[in-house]
Amino acid sequence: MIFQPVLHPLLLVLLFAPVAAVVVWVILRGGGASTGSGSSTGSGSGRHRTLWSLRLVMVLACFVMLLRPGLPGGATQTLATDTDIVLVVDTTASIVAEDWADGEPRLDGVREDVRAIVAEYPGARFALITSDAAAEVRMPLTTDTTALMGSLDVLRPEVTSQSRGSSIGIAARLLSDTLATAADSSPDRSRMVFYFGDGEQTVDSAPESFASSAKYTDSGAVFGYGTAEGGPMRINSGGVDPSSGSGTGSGDYIEYQGEDALSVIDEKNLAALAEQLGVEYEHRTADAAPTLPEAPSTTTNYAESGEVGNVTELYWIAALVILLLLGFELTSATMLIARLRQLRAPAPGPLRPGPSHPGPSHPGS
Template identity: 75%
Template sequence: MIFQPVLNPLLIALLCAPVAVVAIWVLVRPRKSAGVPTTDRRALAGHRALWALRLLLVLACFAMLMRPGIPGGATQTLANDTDIVLVVDTTASIVAEDWGDDEPRLDGIREDVRALVDEYPGARFALITSDAAAELRMPLTTDTTALMGSLEVLRPEVTSQSRGSSIGIAAPLLSETLASAAESSPDRSRMVFYFGDGEQTADTPPESFASSAKYTDSGAVFGYGTAGGGPMRITTGGISEQDGGYIQYQGADALSVIDESNLEAIADQLGVEYAHRTADAAPVLPEAPSMTTDYADSGEVGNVIELYWVAALAALAILGVELARAALLIARLRRLRAPRRRVGSRNREDSRPRH
């Protein structure tokens, strides 16, 4: 038997012991002081049975707080020997509203990353964002909750600070991240996924991702946007996504248009496939590299089979008995308090003279 108390055992004992002592004292005290006629043995037996149930309730609560269990349980875990680096374009154009029903492109990226997490359970994920500069937002980790949380709060660069950006600005940081992962874990495979619209607004040619190809076993480049383009809202760095109006160009809403040739060039440099993403189709994801451990052969972690639920069921049953008894006593008390009129008194009232 193994115990995993939710509180210090001494504190649990101090909470339960006084109530248990009172219940035991009521059970063992003499009949005359029990408040029940000594001649009514049935009532006395019922009285003691009630307090025995209350003592059992205290013991059940004590058992629940001590959290008993037995060793021998096991939890199946996933061991995926894959590192996945996500590169997300966070320039102003990533919120252009041409995804689905005029939603921001960033919403589509979030949906696709969620599909990635479901497709490669147990993998380690890293997140890199790129706008005017590249930043490693989250190093390699298996905490996918943190990954999705980072994407939910992700916002594009402030519009007033935008001075043009290169779609390849994250290339050096990506190569560095992959090289570090390959050095620390050479037996793990590596995948790269690039998310963007391919718009090059800097005056210089985009940097090449070719230096990352030797570390990349698989992955994909996903393109977002349409040929017709979508308007972009002004971002001010506030909490709300509806901070201002739309970016203007020559008296009209500026439109961001996807550049698939640039995205295809990035895919060629990384040695992966390119795919144009739309809201009406799920992403086609590559199979995990051959170096990935088979999910079915993952290890098992020792665990404890919890038994506190047995005590919880006992406590629930006793509370049900107490509630039923209380309901009966209330009903009986209401009947005793109901007014009763005698026939004679009613006749006397009727015979009184009326004025």
């Protein structure tokens, strides 16, 4: 038997001891409330003691319920993925090009794939890096997947007016540093890298290489988004306008030479990036789920992932006793009120004759 009290046990004792003492005093004081003689007095005293004894039981049941008793036992095996996963997301203007599914932004596809990754590797730690004109760690390694998805939900591309072109490899140095730090702090954990982008290189220089991260990367993938036909991109003014459909703050599209500018996927660049990291490349579409690699077997083990002890709660038994006693109290109160009403009602008595009136007088009477 174990206890998980809702308050400190000493505080519970201080709360309930005075109440229990008053009830015991009333019980010991006897049934002075009854009137009459002989057996009437004895029966009234017995009912009085019984009623207050049940109230004492109710007080004790409340005390036990707040102690939250339980039985230890049973164990639930859990799967732990002792892996650090770094997500690198391209947040240039092209990430909201509308050629995902039925004209939706590519960023919607990224969010869906990250959800699949989170579900595939339970217990892993996740970090989020974004890259546009500069690379930035949006979220350090954490097991808080709710925070991760929250960060992705509010993620927006760079402001269009501030865009000066970008390199798909601008996050290479930051990724290498992040992986190296994770390897130093937790050498026993494996590391996975997932890159999300369209491969468009919008500066004249060649992309930076991710080869320095390969020695820290045990697995992962490069996911490419977009089509060869390309998709238009809405202007991001830095605000939030629900009417824009993509939350980028404007309903207008980026134009080039008087027409809507189109972002086209560059799978050659993405395949080269995947080769540098030593992972597989996959072109992503909305009609298929992502192909996710298995987590390294040395860090995922059902048998050794740990067990979480379960407690069989017993407080509900005390709660049931309280419920039954409250029902008894309500029934007793209802019957008492009914008796009081009967005592207050006037008892029917014999009919009394009305005042007599002298009859008419007759002569000679």
